[in-house]
Amino acid sequence: MKLSINKEQIITQLQSLAAVADKKQTLPILSNILIKADEEEIAFKSTDLEVELEFVIAHKSEIPGEITVPAKKIADIIKELPDGQIHFELNEDTTKLVIKSSSGRYNLSTIPASDYPDFDVVKSDQVYKTTSESLIALMQKTSFAMANQDWRHYLNGCFFQKNLNDLVMVATDAHRLATYTLPLEQEGEFSGIIPRKTIIELLKILPKSDEVVSFYINANNIVFMSKNFTFKSKLVDGNYPNYNQVIPSGEGLEITVNRKQLLDALSRVSVLSSEKFKGVKLNTKDESLDVSAHNPEQESAEELVPLTKSAEGFDIAFNVNYLREVLTNIEDEYISLVSYGPDKSAIIKSSDLDQTLVLMPLLL
Template sequence: MKLVTPRESLLKPLAAVIGVVERRQTLPVLANVLMQARDGRLTLTATDLEVELVAQAGLPVDDGEITLPARKLHDILKSLPDEAEVTLAVDGERALLKSGRSRFQLATLPAHDFPNTEDIPFEAELPIAQGALKRLIERTQFAMAQQDVRFYLNGLLLDWTGSELRAVATDGHRLALCTLAVEGVSAAPLQVILPRKGVQELGRLLGDGETPAVLRIGTNHAQVVLGDIRFTTKLIDGKFPDYERVLPRVGSRAILADRLVLRTALTRAAILSNEKYRGVRLQAGDWLLKVQAHNPEQEEAEEEVEVNYSGEAFEIGFNVAYLLDALGALPGELVKLAFTDSSSSCLIQDPESDSARYVIMPMRL
């Protein structure tokens, strides 16, 4: 295999797949990127056996295949000058990369040692704009659990209802739900759980706007095709909680507030909250919401926010980090916080749209 190309032409597809390569691997070949050249196209594949990324580029290259150390190759290409011409030649068990007066000799491993992806059957194929899919992920992924023994919570539920795609994440203390209508798809309803790493990597790859993407969902795998990049992930095998039972009905106590004003007030109050429990107390009265926080050092913070609320006064405690995550994910100028009583969960959403909803359980202070 021999390749002569501008640095950027090789760096771009390599950068697309490098995120899945772990620095510490049980199998040495998993630290490498598989490079396959055929008919003037170079295909780069990286995997950690859970997530696989494939990127293609049209380059003048001789047919052949080999694996090269992914991180080292990526770091070398990044360190070269812009628009530098790169020559990569493979000879036996070594690869020689040259650019100007720079020479790098890299160890290789045979391509046949690289894990081979079998043909995967998919039950549903959904055409979605990249920006819309990215919003689904960004507005829900923060609520995924981290290293929970209930392994099915350490991921993101994709729920295809037959007419809309829902992304749902929960760690048992809060829940995030975002929906997207998808037209022209006849696939039967199904639910799958994407693992945390797959969700994070997909979020990194997705672009904004109406650039097309294709989401394919199968029994054991999910795949997203983004032009010359193909993302494939194994699914978490488990039963996700019935999230619709968690969603509270619209409470009788609804507070309407300026989202950014409330968010900055909570951010300031959080400075003096208990570092371990992060609790804040909300006191709602006519046209005013008080935010109070204190810590074991007897320090206190109090913020007052003008809100649209008139009704029975009540107070309730929450983890301030959960509130800030939800307020940061919503896009609108206003936010609606709905309560049933002072001991029930809070439903947070944009008052003009229910496409994104957040449920937060209260805490005792």
């Protein structure tokens, strides 16, 4: 195998591939990237057997071939090399991949490509098409609410569902819940839980444009395909909870406040909140919102934030970190908080009617 390619054509791809490759080193080959070069294109692939990412670049190689090399090492080397052409060549006994640039020469150990595992996925007849922008919106508007290493493994990801003419993505860690809905007028319905790692890596590699992305889903896997990459992922095995039961409805007490002013007040007041519960209390006083916190050392903090819409009797407490994270994921100047009682879930409303944000209260 022998080829030359410009650094900027592969640098971001190698970083993504290294992130996907297995870091636990259960099998040495899983810590490697597979490089497959022929006369028309170069394919780069990595997997941890839970997900698989493949990039294909249209590029002619001097000598076709295939080999695997350590993912992190090749990504780190290419990242540090000066801009310009990089030359790859297998040595005579294929035990080393030689990388040359204007600054030097590097010899990387290899494992034969024949040892690289296949990530088998049953192809589905139903392929859906949407835009990269739509997928990014679905994930960005919800993924902050995913659980992380929760014993309820089905919460460690995003629930992805199509019903009639809508695509829905949902995430919750049982403290907050986020849903986002976008139209998709294609036949067919499906549902599955996309793992946390898949969501995080997809957000890095999806192009920030309206480029078409195709995907299909079956009982165990989901596959995303664009003109440059294919991303395969196992789905989380389990039943997602009925999230609609968590979303409150009916008449509630609604207040409207400047989002940044509330965030700033929360940042200051939370310094004196309890280390364990991180609780802040919100209650209305005339046309202002009283934001307060206290801790076991009998220290306390209190600030008044002006309201553009007030509601008498509004009184609720939240974990300040969860509240701040929800507010940070909204871009509006003003937001509304709707309380259904101090012991019931509250809704945070923005101008984006496709998004639903629910926050569970703290009982202080």
